[in-house]
Amino acid sequence: MIDIILLTHNKLENTRRCVEALCLNTSVPFKLTVIDDSTDLTPLYFQGMDNVNYVRLDVEIKSCNQVINIGMKLTQSDPFIFLCNSTFVEKRWLMGVLPLMKRDAKVGIVGFNMMSSPNSMNLALYSIPAPKFIEVAMLPWAAVVIRRASLPEGGLDEETYIGFRGADDLDHCLEIRKRGWKIICNRLGIIYHTPTATGGLDDKSRSETEENARRFARKWRGMPILFAAGENRFQYIEYVNNTHSTSSCAWLTGKNHDLDIRENLTDKEAEGLEYLTSRVCREKMIVADIGSWKGFSTAILAKWVIPYKGMVFAVDHWKGNEGTWNYEVAQANDIFAIFKHNMKALELDDVVYPLVMSSQEASKIFTDEIFDLVFIDADHRYDYIMADIEAWLPKIRKGGIL
Numbered sequence: 483m484i485d486i487i488l489l490t491h492n493k494l495e496n497t498r499r500c501v502e503a504l505c506l507n508t509s510v511p512f513k514l515t516v517i518d519d520s521t522d523l524t525p526l527y528f529q530g531m532d533n534v535n536y537v538r539l540d541v542e543i544k545s546c547n548q549v550i551n552i553g554m555k556l557t558q559s560d561p562f563i564f565l566c567n568s569t570f571v572e573k574r575w576l577m578g579v580l581p582l583m584k585r586d587a588k589v590g591i592v593g594f595n596m597m598s599s600p601n602s603m604n605l606a607l608y609s610i611p612a613p614k615f616i617e618v619a620m621l622p623w624a625a626v627v628i629r630r631a632s633l634p635e636g637g638l639d640e641e642t643y644i645g646f647r648g649a650d651d652l653d654h655c656l657e658i659r660k661r662g663w664k665i666i667c668n669r670l671g672i673i674y675h676t677p678t679a680t681g682g683l684d685d686k687s688r689s690e691t692e693e694n695a696r697r698f699a700r701k702w703r704g705m706p707i708l709f710a711a712g713e714n715r716f717q718y719i720e721y722v723n724n725t726h727s728t729s730s731c732a733w734l735t736g737k738n739h740d741l742d743i744r745e746n747l748t749d750k751e752a753e754g755l756e757y758l759t760s761r762v763c764r765e766k767m768i769v770a771d772i773g774s775w776k777g778f779s780t781a782i783l784a785k786w787v788i789p790y791k792g793m794v795f796a797v798d799h800w801k802g803n804e805g806t807w808n809y810e811v812a813q814a815n816d817i818f819a820i821f822k823h824n825m826k827a828l829e830l831d832d833v834v835y836p837l838v839m840s841s842q843e844a845s846k847i848f849t850d851e852i853f854d855l856v857f858i859d860a861d862h863r864y865d866y867i868m869a870d871i872e873a874w875l876p877k878i879r880k881g882g883i884l
Contacts, residue, residue: 508576570673596624769857
């Protein structure tokens, strides 16, 4: 039987949903320990639940670290599970996790594919090869399986970071990896999570989140951190080894500052794309940019391809997607002409091969398992994203990245 430590802080509706999902969707026997400081009706909800170890704190919970430290003293199983009441587990979320940790004694932490809703996705987890479990650098701790020996002997640090404002869980992951433990993501274990369910989005919360980011940056100076996330975009978190000294954004700007090439891709997202491309570099590499538009992402990919005598296929009909912001822009401007001008100005036209067609049409041209990397940044609407993933996933070689 495995121990599950559940942090609850008001939001009874979240707590009820979380507990009901645990009971319905957890395939192994478990004992639930609830650590609570709620001022709503949460204590009444747990009254009479004989199979729940309910712990009511007289002081306000300051952080997840505090709850994990308390929970470790009240529980016995190794590993154990920590959850926030802002999570909702799906069916088979835990399947295979405990056998994995039994087989591999170096697995310290197992996390999950965290989604904000059934219509969201974590595209960073669509990596090829795509087994159920993949090793990652960092992951959020709203829902994690923890091997006790992977944590510091004296417990988790409760002082360095402001609680419930991020960064502390990422810090733990880097510390744990530094001590030789593996961080694993169960990519098929889906858990829905509402990150601001208890923390909120007021000015104080934002300020404290920014302060945590500064503290994190000071501690891990020399190890740049990438957070590439945005509305209707993938959510990805990874640490970046300094594999390249010059960012693509700076390179493009310095190359020709008059180019009309910048798009909605942020600098941090561009750095993320550059990092992922660096992971698949090899001689005669082949990559595809699905949704090239003015060529910003295409140029990033081409920058890495050139030294390896590879090629970039730029896929776009350059007409914009009807019903989206870029449709009207494409009606008023010759975007394909801008793209070609940019590639020539950047001296990339000998490695970039534009395919003027839809993503679906282009995917049918290529045989399976030939691409080292495919970057999908076309129509961001859910159905179109899913169609693109299904079309291009078979085209990725073993060891490549979608």
